[in-house]
Amino acid sequence: MSFVKLALSSSLQTLPDDIKDFIDGIHHHFVSPQRKARLARIQANLGENKLLPKNYIKTRWLSLGESLSRLLKIWGSLIIYMETGKNEEGLKKFDFKYYLDLLQDQLFFLKIVFLTNIINRINETNIKLQSQSVEIQHLKSELLQLFQWMTKLIVMPEKIPQDALEIMNIDWKDETNIGDLLLNNDNFISYISEMIDVRLQKLQEKSIKKKQQKEFITLFQSLIKEILFQLSYYLPLKDQVIQISDFVTLRGSNHQIEQKILNFNDTFNVFPKEQKPELIKEIMSLVNLDITKELDTAKLSSLYLWDLIERRSDFSYLPQIFRIAHSLPISSATVEQTFSVMKLMKTAIRNRLQESTLQSLLMIHQEFKDCSKDSRISVSDEVIRLFSNAKDDLNSRKSYLSNFSLFSLIYLIGRS
Numbered sequence: 001m002s003f004v005k006l007a008l009s010s011s012l013q014t015l016p017d018d019i020k021d022f023i024d025g026i027h028h029h030f031v032s033p034q035r036k037a038r039l040a041r042i043q044a045n046l047g048e049n050k051l052l053p054k055n056y057i058k059t060r061w062l063s064l065g066e067s068l069s070r071l072l073k074i075w076g077s078l079i080i081y082m083e084t085g086k087n088e089e090g091l092k093k094f095d096f097k098y099y100l101d102l103l104q105d106q107l108f109f110l111k112i113v114f115l116t117n118i119i120n121r122i123n124e125t126n127i128k129l130q131s132q133s134v135e136i137q138h139l140k141s142e143l144l145q146l147f148q149w150m151t152k153l154i155v156m157p158e159k160i161p162q163d164a165l166e167i168m169n170i171d172w173k174d175e176t177n178i179g180d181l182l183l184n185n186d187n188f189i190s191y192i193s194e195m196i197d198v199r200l201q202k203l204q205e206k207s208i209k210k211k212q213q214k215e216f217i218t219l220f221q222s223l224i225k226e227i228l229f230q231l232s233y234y235l236p237l238k239d240q241v242i243q244i245s246d247f248v249t250l251r252g253s254n255h256q257i258e259q260k261i262l263n264f265n266d267t268f269n270v271f272p273k274e275q276k277p278e279l280i281k282e283i284m285s286l287v288n289l290d291i292t293k294e295l296d297t298a299k300l301s302s303l304y305l306w307d308l309i310e311r312r313s314d315f316s317y318l319p320q321i322f323r324i325a326h327s328l329p330i331s332s333a334t335v336e337q338t339f340s341v342m343k344l345m346k347t348a349i350r351n352r353l354q355e356s357t358l359q360s361l362l363m364i365h366q367e368f369k370d371c372s373k374d375s376r377i378s379v380s381d382e383v384i385r386l387f388s389n390a391k392d393d394l395n396s397r398k399s400y401l402s403n404f405s406l407f408s409l410i411y412l413i414g415r416s
Contacts, residue, residue: 003234003235003236004122004125004126004129004143004146004231004234004235005061005126006230006234007227007230007231007233007234007235008061008119008122008227008230010226010230011223011226011227011230012064014222014223014226015115015223016219018102018108019108019111019112019115022099022102022108022112023056023064023067023068024056025099026053026071026078026099027053027055027056027067029094030052030053036052036053038081039052039053039074039077039078039081040052042077042080042081042084043074043077046076046077046080048077051070051073051074052070052074053067053070053071053074054066054067054070055067061123061126062123062126062127064119065116065119065120065122065123068112068115068116068119069116069120071112072112072113072116075103075109078099078103079100079103079104082096082097082099082100082103083096083100106202106207106208107208107212107215107216110199110200110202110203110208110216111216111219111220113197113199113200114192114196114197114200114216114220115220115223117196117197118220118223118224118227121146121149122146122227125142125143125145125146128142129142129330129331130330130331130334132334132366134330135248135301135302135303135326135330136245136248136302136325136326136328136330137245137246137248137249137302138330139242139245139330140237140242140243140245140246141246143235143237144164144165144237146231147164147167147168147228147231147235147237148160148164148167150224150227150228150231151167151228152191152195153188153191153192153196153224154181154182154183154188154221154224154225155181155182155183156181156182156183156187159180159181165237165238167228168232168235168237168238170228170232172225172226172228172229172232173225173229178225182221185213185214185217188217188221189203189204189213189217190204203216240263240267241264241267241328244260244263244264244267245264245325245328246260247260247261247264247325248302248303248305248306248322248325248326249302249305250286250287250291250295250302250305254287254288257283257286257287258280258283258284258287261279261283261318261321262276262279262280262283264321264325265279265321268324270320270321270324271317271320271321275317278316278317279317279318279321282315282316282317282318283318285313285315286309286313286315286318289309289313291305291309294308294309302326303326306319306322306326334366338362338366341362341365341366342358342362345358345361345362345365346358
């Protein structure tokens with residue numbers, strides 16, 4: 001989701017320069033194949049698998065989390081690389097000592113560990129919401145879960161509002177009032193050590209001084225508050241459509257379901273006021289249906305749930321409302337992916353590809369790309385035979401035209 005990416009990108013600008021310089025500098029240094037090869041030799045000597053830094057591309061929203069995760073895996077070999085690098089010819093312009101000091105700094109390592117976990121958790125929500133299987137009701141639940149997860153990192157459990165939407169009303173920039181909500185230092189470290197990454201328990205060891213603990217806590221409490229502020233600003237959780245979109249699950253009181261369906265109808269003008277009485281009758285029939293069996297069968301898919309209900313009921317108005325709700329785009333990911341695939345299919349060489357053929361190829365790609373091997377589309381022998389005959393016919397016509405052109409040329413030469 002673009003607004004989640006915007007919230008993260010804006011928040012990361014508040015990071016200290018040493019972290020930002022470390023991330024940029026390491027990845028820029030390993031652009032060179034020779035440097036990658038030297039790191040690979042170090043890993044081979046250590047008996048480790050060959051793992052190189054991943055390319056860090058700022059315009060790719062998953063890139064930073066993946067890159068940091070890889071750096072943590074090769075942290076030990078990076079230390080040896082920096083220790084021996086100053087003796088290598090041709091690499092003297094790189095400040096090996098600066099990066100070696102950072103890599104050997106235990107507090108800095110723990111900062112990267114915690115930062116990586118935060119970024120990967122936000123990316124996890126992004127990935128879920130860009131899946132083809134996600135439905136309209138998941139948008140609200142996934143965004144609320146992300147917001148609650150971030151809040152629990154710094155706010156005392158008893159201070160967290162029961163209604164997740166109330167969290168968005170907190171002014172995360174108001175240091176005076178926010179101080180009463182925050183976990184104390186010991187509880188903060190205990191919580192992140194238990195719930196985020198066990199390596200963070202090292203923050204409680206004697207090797208980490210109280211001053212360093214405070215530096216770590218101040219840094220990341222500030223970062224998390226900034227992320228929560230940005231999420232409150234960018235996330236559309238207060239939007240009316242998002243608020244009522246979960247009516248497709250048919251969960252809640254009869255009155256709530258009725259009001260949400262009517263509000264959805266009014267928002268999108270699906271049916272005019274004259275037809276509203278008939279719509280209300282259908283809603284009353286729907287909420288009085290015993291759909292326990294359908295709910296169990298459909299599990300988490302509201303689209304499948306409505307398909308099951310429609311099979312046993314004769315509704316005229318509700319099917320259209322539910323289909324419109326499910327047709328609302330969760331993100332622009334599908335459109336962006338389709339354009340990328342289109343560029344791969346319609347290349348400069350295949351510039352005469354007809355629009356109808358291109359549409360068919362894109363449809364097949366979108367509909368079947370997530371299918372398992374057993375459920376992929378099967379091509380019958382009859383289709384293969386028809387395609388083969390059509391190909392033979394096309395080749396024969398091409399051959400005829402080629403021969404005709406050759407005979408015409410010979411004839412013209414003979415006349416001249």
